[in-house]
Every structure is written in C-alpha cells, then in structure tokens.
Amino acid sequence: MHPVSGQPVRLTVTDLAVRRSGRRIFSGLSFGLGPGEALMVTGRNGAGKSTLLAVLAGRLKPEAGSLALEDVGEASLPECLHIVGHRDGLKGALTAEENLSFARGLLGDPALAPREALAELGLAHALRLPVAYLSAGQRRRVALARLLVCRRPLWLLDEPTAALDIASQAVLAGLMASHRAAGGLVVAATHQALGLADARELRIARPAQDERPAARSGDAPEDCA
Amino acid sequence: MIGAIRALVARDLVLAARVGGSGALSLVFFLMIVALVPFALGPDLNLLSRIGPAILWLAAVLATLIGLDRLFQADEEDGSLDLMAGAPVPLECMVLAKVTAHWLTTGLPLALASPLFGLLVALDGTAMAGTALTLLVGTPALTFVGAVGAALTASIRRGGLILAVLVLPLMIPTLIFGVSAAQSVAGGTVPFGTPLMILGGLSLIAAVVGTVAAAAALRWSE
C-alpha cells in the first residue's frame, strides 16, 4: 500500500498561498519535483521556509493552491513523507532504540532496524541511552535515523544540519544522495549548502507580495536582499 | 493499521510507567478530595455514607482533570504529533489510541481504587461495589470529553485552567447518571440498571464524539 523509494514519485505544487494569523507568508508559489530531485528552500529568517514545510507536511492548511504527490496510489501526502525539524518528535524518557522502534511501528513500511539506522549515523552506542541524556547534535542524528527505519519517498528536512558537526553533515549528504539515487525526493529548508548535488533552489523572499518566487536551477549564491 | 495503534498505546504506557505521569498524581488528588469533604461536613459517618457515592464521583470528575492538559500538549510541543499525522491511519485512530492509553493509566486505577477510598466515607459492601462499577463504566466518558478540551488547548501555553472551564460543564451528564446509578444500589426508587445503561451509552457517545472532535481540533491546530 505504501510507496517504496524505488517507485517514481513526482511532487507538484501550484500557486500555493499561505496566511498565518492574518499575515500573508507567501503566495503564488509553484514548483515541481521529479524522481530523484532535491529542492533547497532558502531565504531570510522568517521568510516562510518552515511554513512551507509545515504546509507540505499537512500541519498547516494553505489558503490557496494545490499540493499533489503523484504515482503513490491512495496514500495521502502526509503518509508519504518524513519530516525532521526543530521539533524532533523524540521522547526524552525513551531510549534511542525505543524512539526509533516506535516510529517504525507507527509509520509502517519498515526498512532498517533501529540499531542499523543508528549505526549509519554513527550513534550505535546511543542505542540504549535515554534521549534526554543526548546532546542537541546527537538528538538530531537520532531524529535523522528515523529517515532510515521507514521507507518514505519524500523527505522534508528543516535545517537538517543545525547542531551537526562536519562529519555528520557528510553522512547526511550521503544519505540524501542514496535516497535520491533510489528515486526519492528531498525538500530541505536551509541556510547553508547541504552537499546536495545539482539541487534546485527555491528562494523565498519577503515581502512576498512583491516578488513571485520561482524555482531556479543551479547553485545560486545565497542572496539576503 | 493495528500496528500503528499498538505502537502508540505501548509507547504511552511505557512513558506513563517511566515518567510516573499523571496516573499516580490523579489517584492522590482523588484521595485528597475524598479526605477534604469530611473536614467541611464533619465526620458523621451516617451522613458520609449517605453522600459517599456523590463524594467519590465528584472527586473522580476533578481527578480526571489532572494530567489532561498534557495529553496532547506534550506531543504537540516535541513534534510527535507530526509523526502521528504521518502515520498511515486516520488521526482519529491515533487520538483513540492516546486516549485509551490515558484512560488505562488514570481512569482505570481510579475506578479500581475507589472501593478502598469508599472505606473513608463508610460505604458498605454493595454501595462500594456499585460505585466502583459506575466509575468503571463512566470514567471513559470523562476521559473522552476531557480529551476534546485537551486537543483544543494543545497549542495554548497555559491551557490547564481553560481546559477545566471548557470540559467541566460537558461532564455534568456523566456525573448525574453516575451518581444516580451509584446511589440506586444503596436503595431508592430508580432501579440500578437504567442509569447504568445510560451511563454506558454516554461513554460510548463520548468515545465517538470525543475522538472525532479531538482529531478535528488537532488537525488544524494552527
């Protein structure tokens, strides 16, 4: 019932507009992502990067526009994605393994075992440590390990490199590359380069009414105008 | 689908056991209210045994409120709610799983401990059994009604007090039929079965309405 990363999946967003407590965050946002493609969402603080991810994750209702994930059958958009953000969805009283097994049981379509997923991120011995004892970077890596315990075609990553050291950033880049090689999609909101090869960039600028942001190709330098 | 529900119930039970959450606290609160009443009314055992079922029910209603504010708020704050929204089951099932786990750790111990606390208000054996049975049947209604309030206040920082104000009026029918069923055991004009059936019906209605409403409140919480 649930799409495997190997299947070709396409994300299409057309004319998206979002209003949050009366304030317009952005409007007229359109982009499309084919199998294996990645999108870097950039922009200043408060430009609406996290908001866009929240809309994609189904937590916020868009004011206008449409989102569609094609070729996934009956599954709805939130059921086809992983989200890793500031709120990491980890319970401090549970060990890393328990947190990951819970995510595995909850999200379905299991892939790697929690032990293997943590080993991928270099946290093998955090397996039996309660997450409350871990540092911010380690917590983030446990949250990223969730990407590996269940197969989901679309990864939504909100500042995934925050609190990560260089080595872990390289690991993350490798994970994203292999996910994309298998036909998966990545949408990442970020301030810095993620090591995403030929990722497209979507720069959200404020005030949103003046500009119509559009997806551009290439590694354009970050523009803080 | 069953797997996701089982995973959530198991996680919440483990968390409740490990963090020592609201279950033990609401039991102590329950005991405290039962202990407070005689100080206000006087230790007249005849009077206490007459109003005993009412005291226990009132204490149970208030004790249900303990810990209810964190039911969804904790998951909203740390992002677990996003995970649940991404589970391949309707959000209603997730709410049902969470509320069931919450009832197992708060409502059920309350109903099971009520005979013990019935001793304090000099209930006799049948009245005690009757009160415990009505609490067993009625506390799900309290928890599910409370869950609606918990979902509505999930993203409010200081939602605890608002929560009490929101849900207490909705708990009145359960209180009415719970007390009247419990008191009809001790003798009265109403047979025991009728209010108990209504109480069971209220719990079932609350389970359906509460689950749907709480899921709706959580779905677009912002």
Add this chain to the structure above:
Amino acid sequence: MWTRLANPGHFMRWSGALLPWLAGLSAAGVALGLYLSWFVAPPDYQQGETVRIMFIHVPAAWLGVFFYGSMALSAIGTLVWRHPLADVAQRAAAPIGAAFTLICLVTGSLWGKPMWGTYWVWDARLTSMLILFLIYCGIMALWRTMEDPNRAARAVAILTLVGAINLPIIKFSVNWWSTLHQPASILRMGGSTIDPSMLYPLLTMIGAATLTGLSLHLYTMRTEILRRRVRTLTIREAERLDAGAVGLAQARADAVPLGQAL
C-alpha cells in the same frame, strides 16, 4: 570527622560495612519484638487478641512521624549547607516514611473494624496520619516531576520545611475539628494507663522498628547515590559519544556497554 563521614564516597564505604550488622540486629529485634507481642503479652481484658495490632500500629505511626522529622533535618542540611548527602537522605526518607504511614493507616483501620464496627472513623489521630500520608505523596510527586536532582532537592526541602511548620498546626486543627464533632469517647491509649506487660513488648517493637527503618534508610540512600552515579555516567557516556564523533567508523567498533563502564 563529620565531614569525612558525610562525603558520599566515604559514606558508601562505612554504610556498606555497617549495613549487614544493622540489618541483622533489626531482624533479631523484630523477631524478639514479635515473639514478645504475640506470645508473651497478655490479651487485653476489653479488646481481646485484637490489641496485638497495636504492636505494629504504634511503631509504624512513630516511624511515619520520625522520618518526616529526619526529612526536615535533612532539608535544613540541603538549604543551609547544600550538602549532597542531605539531599540523598531526604529523598531516601520520603518513600520509607510514606510506607510506614501507610502501614499505620492500614493497621489502624484493621484495628478499627472490631473496635468501632467500621474500617474507618474520622478519629483525630488517624486523620492526622492520613494528612501526613498525603503530604508524603506530594513530596514524592515533586521529586519525580523534576529532572535535575539538585533543583528538585532545593524545592523539596522548602516544601518539607513548610510542611514541618504546618504539621503541628494541622494536628491542632484536626483535634479541634474532631472534638467539635464528637466528644472524646473513643479509644484512649495514653502512655500512663498501659500495663508494663504490654509496655515492654511495645517498646521492644518500637526500638526494633526504628532499627529496621534506619537500615532501610541507609540502604535506600546507597541506592540513591548509585542511581545518581548511573545518571552522571550516562551523561558522560553521551558526551564521550560526541567527542568520538569524528571517527564515525571506529566509534562503532569500540562500543563499551554502559554496564561495563560502571
């Protein structure tokens, strides 16, 4: 000498050596006390054999109050000298005191059944013990809700002291409330009216129970110190992970389970 004894490391050493003796002594004391109270003490001319509940009930009540007192002293130690062992003593005392208070309540209500015809009467003494039990519950709840043991210790110390100041007031008001509603006609058990044939077994039981309580307290304190060490080691283990994050591949190989690190 006192500071040396109170150092957690030294404490672990001397308490470890003392504990078996103390436990053996209290076991012997309890055995003697139970023998005296079950087989030697005569049945009461009014209450018959049920009076033997007293030999459990009274020591339990004494220990319930005793441990609150020791918690209050430790609380002063926590607040004034900020001594870690005072925190530990305070934390370890709460569940033991609560357990003895609960035993007192249960035996009291079992005693009440033949005496008053019902398991519970809102008698001033029992009611005060019930309130003490509720205060214990509150203190334990506060311990459990706070993650950081040092912050929790200070908060609990304040609560304990406020409770200690309030306890006499509570006792007084409960007595007032009780006499307001019913004349003092029920069971009197003053120290002067008790017959020596019962007094000595009772005193033995109280002494033995105090020893038992003390050994339990030492044992729980040791457990609590070990628990804090586990916590510190776990945090250190997590930090060590961060330090070793550079060599990701090697980190996997030389994983030391926490059990061995202890």
